Amino acid sequence: MTAHALEEALALLRRRGAVSAVLALSLAVPMSLAGFTISLGLWARPLVALERQTAVVRVLLHPQMDAEQRQDWLAKQARIHPGWHLTEVKQETLEERLKLWFPYLEDLLAGENPVELPTLVEVEAGDPEEVSALAKGPAVIAVGPTSSVDRILGLMARRAGWILSGISVVLLASAFLLAGTWIHLEVYRHADEITIMRLVGATEGAIRSPFLIAALIPGICAGLAASVGAWYLVALVGTLVEAMGLTPPVCPPWLPAAEIAVGMILPAAAAVVTMARHARAGETE
Amino acid sequence: MIRLRNLTKTYDGRRILRGIDLKVEPGEFLFLTGASGAGKSTLLKLLYAAERPSEGGVWVAGQRVDQMSRKQLAILRRKIGVIFQDFKLLRHKTVLENVRFVLRFHGLGAREAHRRAYQVLKRLGLHHRQSALPEVLSGGEQQRVAIARALAYQPRLILADEPTGNLDADLAGELLSLLCDINYQGATIIVATHDHALLEAMPARTLVLNQGRIEYDGSWPP
Numbered sequence: 001m002t003a004h005a006l007e008e009a010l011a012l013l014r015r016r017g018a019v020s021a022v023l024a025l026s027l028a029v030p031m032s033l034a035g036f037t038i039s040l041g042l043w044a045r046p047l048v049a050l051e052r053q054t055a056v057v058r059v060l061l062h063p064q065m066d067a068e069q070r071q072d073w074l075a076k077q078a079r080i081h082p083g084w085h086l087t088e089v090k091q092e093t094l095e096e097r098l099k100l101w102f103p104y105l106e107d108l109l110a111g112e113n114p115v116e117l118p119t120l121v122e123v124e125a126g127d128p129e130e131v132s133a134l135a136k137g138p139a140v141i142a143v144g145p146t147s148s149v150d151r152i153l154g155l156m157a158r159r160a161g162w163i164l165s166g167i168s169v170v171l172l173a174s175a176f177l178l179a180g181t182w183i184h185l186e187v188y189r190h191a192d193e194i195t196i197m198r199l200v201g202a203t204e205g206a207i208r209s210p211f212l213i214a215a216l217i218p219g220i221c222a223g224l225a226a227s228v229g230a231w232y233l234v235a236l237v238g239t240l241v242e243a244m245g246l247t248p249p250v251c252p253p254w255l256p257a258a259e260i261a262v263g264m265i266l267p268a269a270a271a272v273v274t275m276a277r278h279a280r281a282g283e284t285e
Numbered sequence: 286m287i288r289l290r291n292l293t294k295t296y297d298g299r300r301i302l303r304g305i306d307l308k309v310e311p312g313e314f315l316f317l318t319g320a321s322g323a324g325k326s327t328l329l330k331l332l333y334a335a336e337r338p339s340e341g342g343v344w345v346a347g348q349r350v351d352q353m354s355r356k357q358l359a360i361l362r363r364k365i366g367v368i369f370q371d372f373k374l375l376r377h378k379t380v381l382e383n384v385r386f387v388l389r390f391h392g393l394g395a396r397e398a399h400r401r402a403y404q405v406l407k408r409l410g411l412h413h414r415q416s417a418l419p420e421v422l423s424g425g426e427q428q429r430v431a432i433a434r435a436l437a438y439q440p441r442l443i444l445a446d447e448p449t450g451n452l453d454a455d456l457a458g459e460l461l462s463l464l465c466d467i468n469y470q471g472a473t474i475i476v477a478t479h480d481h482a483l484l485e486a487m488p489a490r491t492l493v494l495n496q497g498r499i500e501y502d503g504s505w506p507p
Contacts, residue, residue, distance in 0.1 A: 002391040015377060136425035196373045197333060200434070202390045204355060279355070 009213035026136025027222035030171035043249030047157030057131040058144035061119040085124040180270035215267035223263025227256035291341035319494035326478035364451035366435035368445035424451035
């Protein structure tokens with residue numbers, strides 16, 4: 001039966017060679033673009049990790065708080081935010097840190113009359129934006145910058161990753177629709193033949209398998225072409241990125257296998273769905 | 286072999302068959318005749334489940350056909366050889382392939398299917414046209430290909446819808462003789478025809494349908 005299905009599928013492809021080639025190419029284009037975006041996404045992944053790194057935010061406490069009040073405040077924050085790590089900056093480095101993180105205090109620090117320096121607490125937190133909420137409390141007079149270049153870069157990379165993933169999904173969905181439309185047209189083009197096959201005792205498996213195989217073959221070709229296309233696009237972008245002195249993106253080693261698998265799965269799934277719908281439509285035949 | 290009970294078929298409110306009760310024994314040869322629109326083709330279609338009855342039931346080889354799943358139908362249809370009035374040949378396949386592909390469904394290997402398809406075509410005098418596509422064949426030749434396809438797997442039940450409609454008198458006689466041989470070997474045969482010459486040439490049980498009802502059941506002429 002498999003040999004028969006293969007025989008029939010090859011006959012089908014021979015008759016519709018040009019259309020099958022167009023299908024393979026049409027599938028290859030969105031699939032290679034999807035491969036390209038996936039490669040770029042993987043390349044940008046270390047940047048995304050920067051965004052997830054914990055950030056240290058500096059918090060300036062009210063100078064009139066005594067040691068006991070400060071300890072109470074620190075203990076309270078540690079209790080409310082178990083994920084935070086709070087450290088009070090030691091007196092030896094306090095002035096230097098204050099100048100670095102709160103430059104607007106420089107005039108006050110450089111004044112002739114020595115002033116009592118406020119307490120500086122460094123808060124290591126997963127989400128620095130949460131720390132900035134402390135500024136609303138009476139114990140805190142200022143909160144330092146919550147973002148760093150790394151974090152912004154990571155955030156941008158993450159957003160770019162989402163956009164690239166979205167584009168990949170849209171491209172793959174369009175490839176699926178394309179394959180589905182092709183199979184749909186082929187099945188309805190052969191509707192009479194399918195009806196005759198049913199009437200002479202062909203099982204649904206015997207009817208469907210040639211179409212399935214005929215869809216798989218251009219799918220495999222599309223997968224191979226998509227791998228080459230993705231590799232070419234990544235290499236092209238890699239040359240530009242390298243010229244900028246950055247590590248160029250590369251296609252992951254599993255990409256060709258994934259492209260071929262997707263090339264097989266998309267038309268096969270489309271074929272199964274279309275054939276099942278066609279079988280339901282011709283229930284009495 | 287075949288049992289019909291209170292079989293009724295309605296299309297758009299129009300009754301094509303009205304409460305048909307019929308029993309056909311294994312190995313029987315039966316003619317179905319009647320004017321155009323009497324319900325001959327519909328009755329045959331109900332037997333191989335290309336149509337479902339509006340009322341009543343159809344039993345073939347002890348199985349209720351009208352309630353079968355698609356898989357069960359496929360198995361049953363492999364036991365039935367149908368000669369369609371409109372031939373139903375696959376237009377992309379050659380004469381030989383049209384006969385061979387059915388044999389492949391029956392589980393025969395490529396070589397055996399090829400050999401048997403050629404044999405049947407030779408028996409029907411079509412072996413010299415084995416590589417031709419149906420579209421270049423005459424009506425009579427196409428009909429013979431359809432007959433070859435129905436006979437190729439030696440079914441136990443043959444349903445023929447106007448099998449001599451496109452054949453000349455000699456070929457019609459040859460076909461009838463072939464069907465008689467097959468019937469003699471034990472196959473049940475039902476032929477729907479309005480060709481009275483055919484009915485006269487073969488003494489067999491004849492069913493006359495008129496406006497969807499059995500008007501006569503017996504030997505021909507009534």
